[in-house]
Amino acid sequence: MGDLLAALTLVFTAEIGDKSQLVVLTLSPGTDTRRLMVGLAVATAGLSAMAVLAGAAVGAALPERPLALGVGLLFIALGLAAWFGSLRDTGHGSDPVPSPGPDTPRSPASVRRVVLAFVAAELGDKTQLATASMAAAGSAWAVWAGASLGFFTAATLAVMAGRWLHGRMSETALARVGAIGFLVVGTWELISLAA
Numbered sequence: 001m002g003d004l005l006a007a008l009t010l011v012f013t014a015e016i017g018d019k020s021q022l023v024v025l026t027l028s029p030g031t032d033t034r035r036l037m038v039g040l041a042v043a044t045a046g047l048s049a050m051a052v053l054a055g056a057a058v059g060a061a062l063p064e065r066p067l068a069l070g071v072g073l074l075f076i077a078l079g080l081a082a083w084f085g086s087l088r089d090t091g092h093g094s095d096p097v098p099s100p101g102p103d104t105p106r107s108p109a110s111v112r113r114v115v116l117a118f119v120a121a122e123l124g125d126k127t128q129l130a131t132a133s134m135a136a137a138g139s140a141w142a143v144w145a146g147a148s149l150g151f152f153t154a155a156t157l158a159v160m161a162g163r164w165l166h167g168r169m170s171e172t173a174l175a176r177v178g179a180i181g182f183l184v185v186g187t188w189e190l191i192s193l194a195a
Contacts (some may be wrong), residue, residue, distance in 0.1 A: 006185065007131065007146025010075075010191045011048075013181030014127045015154035017173075023117045024158040031114060035160060039114025041053075044151035045144075047119060051128045052144040055135030062136070071133045073188025078126045082179035096161075118155070127151070130182070186188035 015021065017078075027034055122128060127147075135143040 001142070003134065003142035003187070004052065004149075006138075006155070007134050007143045008150040009146075010130055010134070010181055010185050011127050011147045011150030012154050013150075015131070015151060016157070018125070018127070019123050020125075020155065021110060021158035023120075024155050027114055027117060028159050035111045036114055037156070039111040040118060040152060040155045040159075042111070043118035043122075044155065045148045046129065048116075048131055048144050048147040048151060051131035051147065053133040053141050054115075054136075055132030055142040055143070057128075058132070059136030059140075066190060068137055071137050072186050072189030072193060074133050075130060075182050078130060079179045079182030079184075079186055082126065082182060084174060085103045090110050102127055114150075115159040122151075126182075130185075 009038040024040070033037075039144075131143060134147075
């Protein structure tokens with residue numbers, strides 16, 4: 001249960017204000033809600049599975065203590081990168097956000113479009129690295145479930161309330177929330193290792 005909650009919390013926190021939420025915001029007006037949610041469910045489960053498989057393979061090959069140290073340091077590095085990246089990034093023009101495209105909101109192509117756009121926004125992202133790291137050190141199934149729920153919950157918030165948040169809070173502030181989440185989890189991992 002600990003791995004599930006840790007993955008859910010970390011991924012959810014890291015995804016708030018991330019480029020994938022911008023993708024969801026862009027797609028939501030032109031896509032049927034049911035198809036949008038199906039596409040998001042498929043994309044989040046698939047992305048989490050890829051990260052967990054990579055992390056589990058690494059975890060099986062490395063001893064537990066050095067792996068835990070690496071996970072803690074990686075999370076701290078990701079947190080610092082997100083924090084200092086939020087100081088430099090204005091959030092305008094750095095990440096391409098796909099346009100809604102020619103398909104109709106209710107067409108089967110709209111689900112495919114959501115999956116492809118979300119995967120493109122997330123593939124190789126910091127949360128993918130974090131999910132792989134957690135799977136290497138913990139229960140692969142729990143990390144997959146937690147990461148998938150974290151991605152999906154954050155994406156759902158983007159569908160329901162993302163415009164409201166974006167209009168009232170800067171992208172820099174949202175990125176800093178994710179940075180703090182990485183720093184807290186990384187520090188906790190190192191403290192747990194020392195205990």
